[in-house]
Amino acid sequence: MKNITKWLGVSVVFGLLALATQGAHAITTGPLAMSYTSNSPYLLGTVIPGLQGNGGQAARDAAMTNTLLGMGFHTQARIPFPNGPLYSRTTLPGDGPATTTGAVLGTGFGDGTTPISIDLSQTGTFEYLVVAYDGPNGGVAVLDIAGLTGTIEIYRYARPEVVNGVRTGNLLGSNTMRQNYFRITSWTLLNPTGSVPDGGATVMLLGAGLGALGMVRRFIMR
DSSP states (O other), X not given: OXXXXXXXXXXXXXXXXXXXXXXXXXXXXXXXXXXXXXXXXTEEXXXXXXXXXXXXXXXXXXXXXXXXXXXXXXXXXXXXXXXXXXXXXXXXXXXXXXXXTTOEEEEOOOOOSSOEEEEHHHHOEEEEEEEEETTTTSEEEEEEOTTOOSEEEEOSEEEEEEETTEEEEEEEXXXXXXXXXXXEEEEEEEEEEEOOOOHHHHHHHHHHHHHHHHHHHHXXXX
């Protein structure tokens, strides 16, 4: 009987420890790409220089995401033609139109030498991440982050790549200030896909589980 109690106690404790670490210590992802280029993982596309205003940050970023989703793979277009921003699409398919419902916004970033971190264990998980650099001078990267958890990192600075005087559609990233690089001005998480239990909920679950363990042990020892 004592062996059964011991085994049950170890099993419950290990199960509760696994629950307590889920989300809070989930996968940590480094910078989502070496730069925001056509073959970068997670990149849906770029917009250079990016829309301004357009009904607020979430509405603006959802509009750019949906424009990219409506384009053919590996295509570029100025929208509106001929003087609008340059939209560049990768082959990442995405999943459904972007909306502003449940969007989470990040703003107010300063200079530094480290990446910008987004903790999905605090915000929940999302389908799309839109990262904007310096409004009219920089550019925007739209990423499909469905399935990512934990903490993800994005570049603090970026600049549009220019070859022979022509913008390629790529954004070159850096975590230190360089000439002609622009600081991040905002990020937007779009289309919630789920949430992660917060610290308070995890503590409550852990306490309830340990209490239940004590009751079971008393019952078996009778």
